[in-house]
Amino acid sequence: MLRDPVRDLADTADHEAAHAVAFVHYGARILAIDIARPEQGVGGHVKCAPEPRLSDLQQCVVSRIGGLAAGQDWLGVECATDREKVWLLCPARFSLKEDVWTAIITLRAQALLDQPDFRRAVKALGRALLDRPHKALEGPVAHEIIAAAISAGFDW
Numbered sequence: 001m002l003r004d005p006v007r008d009l010a011d012t013a014d015h016e017a018a019h020a021v022a023f024v025h026y027g028a029r030i031l032a033i034d035i036a037r038p039e040q041g042v043g044g045h046v047k048c049a050p051e052p053r054l055s056d057l058q059q060c061v062v063s064r065i066g067g068l069a070a071g072q073d074w075l076g077v078e079c080a081t082d083r084e085k086v087w088l089l090c091p092a093r094f095s096l097k098e099d100v101w102t103a104i105i106t107l108r109a110q111a112l113l114d115q116p117d118f119r120r121a122v123k124a125l126g127r128a129l130l131d132r133p134h135k136a137l138e139g140p141v142a143h144e145i146i147a148a149a150i151s152a153g154f155d156w
């Protein structure tokens, strides 16, 4: 099947937006987000402040949620970097059962996405990334968009 570059960019926007909203959900501070680095074989990047450090579980949920939000195949190329991170942080007791660990992480990520305010923030941030000429957002702007999307909601 032929790939649609516009659709791909929209998926990448949702993917990176979901990483960012999950980071914020866990108390991290976003420094920058972009969806404009096709030359590196990855769709985009979310840069966070080094502190506070997320737990391994939180980092895994952040990694897993990008592909989940965009409806991308977890075993596909779009999720390769995220998949490596999740498997790297797989606790020793699960180490022979990466599929079990991945299932736990996926349930956690899906639970976040099922929250209407979380989903709304992802959509708003993804839309904003697509609308920017350079397909990038500064951290403070991203935080504003997320906060506005959450406070605009009345269905939780």
Ligand SMILES: [Zn+2]
Binding pocket: 015, 019, 063, 066, 067, 078, 079, 082
């Ligand atoms: Zn990702």
